[in-house]
Amino acid sequence: MLGRSKDEIKVVLTKPFSIDGESEADYRAPNLIQRILSLFKNVRPGSDLTHFKLPPLFNLPKSHLQCYGEQVFCTGTDVLSRCNMPENPLERFLSVVAWSISMCRPLVFGVAPYNPVLGETHHVSSGTLNVLLEQISHHPPVSALHATDEEHDIELIWCQQCVSKFNGASVDTEVRGKRQLKLLSRGEMYEMNSPNLLIRFLPLPGVDWSGNVRIRCKETGLEAELRYGPKSFLGLGGSHRSVKGKIYETSPKRILYELNGHWDRTVTVKDNNSGKLRVIYNAEEVYSGLRTPVVKDLQGVESTESTAVWSEVSEAIMRQNWEKAKEAKNAVEENQRKVSREMESEGKTWVPQHFSLSYSKDGGWECSPVQQWVPPAPIVVPLT
Template sequence: MDSRSVSSRLRELVKFLGTVQGDLSNVTGPPSLLAPSSVVEVGHAWAQRPAVFAAPALESDPEKRSLLVLRWFLTSLRSQLYVNGAPGVSIKKPLNAFLGELFFASWTDEEHKATTQLVAEQVSHHPPITAMHIADREHGIRADGYARVEMTFNGAVNIRQVGHAMVHIDRYDEDHLVPLPDVKIRGFLGGCMYPEITGTYQIMSSAGFVTEIYFSGEGMISGKRNSFQARIYRREDTKRREPLYEATGIWSKGWTVKDVRTGDVLEVYDVEAPENAPMPIDIAPLDEQDEWESRRAWAGVLAGMASGDMRIVLAEKTKIEQAQRQLRAQEAAEGRKWEPLLFRSQEGEDHAVFHELTEGTGWRLFNERTKGVWKVDESKVVGAQSPYRGELTPLG
């Protein structure tokens, strides 16, 4: 891309953001700045390395299980946050998912005999909330997560994710509470936007271990982009926080893991090494997908993006957005309430595992902002048959 087109896109973005007030989450950006995928697909980042996801279920040592959950968390960040790109490529904004949008996919690692299956649904539009479920049933490990995304602009785009993920390992009846970090989009002046996580987050294990991750970034004088430091310690040792393991590096490029007690380097992870590449995604062919499945629903928009015809992108996207507004108006007029297909909301006070793991930490649930806590209804997943909503489609 030449410097003039970069400059043009940057001016277009800044002009657009300058006209928007408040939360940007449901705001449609300029077509040229959109990624060819929907928000409802974001769970792919957590599921596309089946061996990494399954690894904690195959480890007998509980402190090492925490280390493996950290590894899974770190490996997801680059593809989750560098939407439609990589370091050095300006990121784009995913399509705003419409209410009821679905995404089904699986990944298989033949060498390690591991398969992950992902189910995701847009369970709310105002506010936007996406729920997902990832499972490796053979190894007995699953992850349930949900997020309300809040975006604001004050010279940088600030993305706050309200929600969390919970990993459960059947063999040990063990849970790991995983945070969804906040992100700033930087790089406007340089014409190449990139994500930066800042702050400190914790992964809490029911086996008694805490993983503390401190994210930092590129400053005016010092610091490296996408940097982090992590340490794992026993929860009973919250005063000294003496680490058992440490991991340091750049989450978008690679990191080093050490056993602090012995000084041994356990792993040097290179994100771009061939052995760490994601497995190929397996999804149904477009003509076999239901009308509510993401890639079929957005097929016209994605085709316009692929051909570079922004007029098609705008026309096809507007068609869906207008139809969705009409459906919401019709529901309101008839006094009907939209019911998600595969996920159910639970009262925050009933989410016992969360409250047990966060006791004394100050970590709040904020369930009032996410319409409760969202969990998959596995009986609905097993019993779901297309057409999922009868004659109703995203277009009406």
């Protein structure tokens, strides 16, 4: 698939998930619970699922790279550019916290995106924001993102690795890696991590974001600690899609705001001095009016483009032609194995096209983009 010529490239784009993503997933196979339990019957609790291969019955018609990108370029309101607008550093920090919350997207139980193949890319523009992703490692799977907005002096750099483990009644996915948001004209860099993913099969099926997120800016001395809460074990708790936390100065440590709400509704902060409440995040702004990206320049689409690599698989899944989907997915994966064998026989090491990759002393992957600015993409999000 990665070796296709320009004339053979076909792109299949699917709509982003709205807040009602569960009800819109009309491509899922029937009897998913029974199928999932059957799929994991020979998997031991505690097993690492990094190399676990899913049949197309359990796939979304899109790659992980597309899902990561949609977190950034698919929003009803441009919450990212807002981060650089306030003159007050505390107001900028509150905007960054709101943007971080906006990246939580509703997920569909029982299906997962494709695991990207080595060298796969995804390049999309939304207004003045240009976003480029690349799968820079296959074993372990590491994805990198670089996004720039020259008009608003914003740069994003991500490097992340998902590690999934089967725990009998659930799959816990730890999202490792660092996310950096740079407000270039302010000379500020905000570092943060991602919440983790919890997929529960029993007693009630569901999928949630969970865990702790820390956001900090050394230049302003401000930090935030957020806690994402999943639904309770029996599904009766009120913490479903909740986010709670605090925003404080690091030196001396002084809590400025207490944060509370739900990432699929609204999030408020309470000023610890005045006691006043204010809304800093409204999910309706983020999820309303989401538009499916379109191809603006087919000749500019690379053969490594995610929506081209998986086009035949995605088409078959949306038609629920599972035999065709299986055949097409096997072809993509076999091509990956072929490329790996050829490189090994020639003694070559894979070199990412758009990033340099290193392993830090603290045990995490780090990546650096090779370009200062991401160029405009041949795939764009329509403005109207």
